[in-house]
Amino acid sequence: MSYVNPPEFVTKMIDAGEAKVFMxxxxTVIRAYMAGAILALAAAFAVTITVQTGNALVGAILFPVGFCMLYLLGFDLLTGVFTLAPLALIDKRPGVTVRSVLRNWGLVFVGNFAGALTVALMMAITFTFAFTVDPNEIGVRLGEIGSDRTVGYADHGAAGMLTLFIRGVLCxxxxxxxxxxxxxxTSVPGKVIGMWMPILVFFYMGFEHSVVNMFLFPSGLMLGGDFSVADYLVWNEIPTMVGNLVGGLAFVGLTLYSTHARTGATLARPVAEKAKAVEKVRA
Known part of the structure; x- marks a missing residue:
């Protein structure tokens, strides 16, 4: 059987978190760099498909190919370590400390950003013939995305910030x-199918992913988007990261850990009481 029961895969989650902390x-930086680069290519791929077909659903259906590739290659995204690394701390694995978890998050952030920025520059070059002509229609769309998802939130003030945060949580x-x-x-097809479904949901719904945004917004700035670096950091990247941390840890990591790794007391009658109940029924 290729299916792994919840108590078993939750143990694998804790083990994975511990391994990442001690890497x-x-x-850590190499794996994070490659994860950021591959996810950025997948985002560019999805935007290209959406522009060319005029159908955002097609782009969303195909975007998860990047996530599947980077996961199967053993690379790390900030969103993943937000969820897994704290579990090793909560489980009191020897040597795992708050400082070591924060170290892991910091290194993965640096690697993801560097990888995404590298691809952003490469794609900007391809969309403009090395900045010698105006961006093509895909480049123009990337600039519009950057503006819509920074200044667009800022226009709504506190309500925009809350919306941004919630979209980060849901993502x-x-x-x-x-x-x-x-x-x-334990099979590759099983892993791919399992990953594909929720990633499709997040991308099509327009939720905010901190690593995808490390590509989208630098690309937008390079391609003439009407927003600033400060807009990107304050009205997207920082709130998105906080939302991603809360969403992954609260709704996935802690919920699975609390019910499958640290289950509540089993409510069961003693064997003797069960036997007596059976005898009464028979009588």
Whole structure:
């Protein structure tokens, strides 16, 4: 059987969190860099499909190919370590501390951002013939996305900030579900199917993913988007990261941990009482 029962895959989640916390700096950054780059390529792919077909659902259906590739290659996204690394701390694994978890998050952030920024520059070059002509229609759309999802939130003030935060929460609820779903199977097809469904939901619904945004907004700035670096950080990246942390940890990591790794007391009658009940029924 390729299906892994919940108590087993939750143990795998804790083990994975512990392994990431103790991973060397070099390996952590390399794996995060590649994850950011691959996810950025997938985002560029999805935007290209959406522009060319005029159908956002087609782009959303195909976007998860990037997530599946990076997961199967063993690379790390910030959204994933937000959910997994704290579980090793909560489970009191030896040597795991708040500082070591924060170190992991910081290194993964740096690697993801560097990878996404590299692809943003590469795609901007391809969309403008090395900045010698105006952006093509895909480049124009990337600039519009950057403006809509920064200044667009700012126009609504506190309500916009709350909306941004909630979209970050919902995003990593789905993305972390995809990370966990891959642990539910021991076969590659099973892992891919498990990951594909929640990632499709997040992308089509327009939820905010901190690593995808590390590509979208630098791309938008390079391609003439009408917003600033400060707009990007204050009205997207920082609130999105906070939302991603809350969504992944609260709705995926802690819920699964609390009910499958630290289950409540089993409510069962003693064997003797069961036997007496059976005898009464027979009488």
């Amino acid at each position: 060397s700096t070099r390996d 990593n609820w789905m993305v972390s579900t995809g990370v966990v779903a891959a642990m539910m199977s």
